Amino acid sequence: MRRPGHFDVANAVGAAIGCAAEAGLPLVDGDAMGRAFPEAQMVLPGLIGVANTPxxxxxxKGNGIIVDAVSHHAAExxxxxxxxxLGCQISSADTVMRGTGSPTVSSPPR
Structure with missing residues (x-):
């Protein structure tokens, strides 16, 4: 049973596929983690030198912050x-890159 407000990966994937199909745009699976949820310095882009900041x-509740750190470890x-x-539940957007770089930093299909 889902909790109110619970967000799962299946919902995100379905929405992404639907939006891309409707817009006629390609969709890239940019999974940089694989199966686990490692620390910021342990994801594939960080291992090959792609910055995770800003x-x-x-x-x-609407509070937010932009992090610009000196290293992946410091950002983590x-x-x-x-x-x-912030109550042990946040959302993040990081490791900004162009789509052309994504094939070199994404997890291989499982």
Whole structure:
């Protein structure tokens, strides 16, 4: 049974596929993590030198912060501290790159 407001990956994938199909645009699976949820410095883009900042963090009450850190590890530590202060549930947008770079940094299909 789903909790109210619960967001799962299946919903995100379905919405992305539907939007791309309707717009006639290609869709890239940009999964940089594989199966686990590693720390920011452990995802594939970070391992090959793609910066994970600027990183935008926010939560459902409207508070947000932009992180510009000196390293992936520092960004992870800052994001974790922000997460705790915002009630242990945040959303993030990070590792900004062009679509042309995504095939080199995405997880291979499982």
């Amino acid at each position: 990183m935008a963090l926010s939560h459902d 530590r800052i994001a974790r501290a922000v997460c705790v202060e």
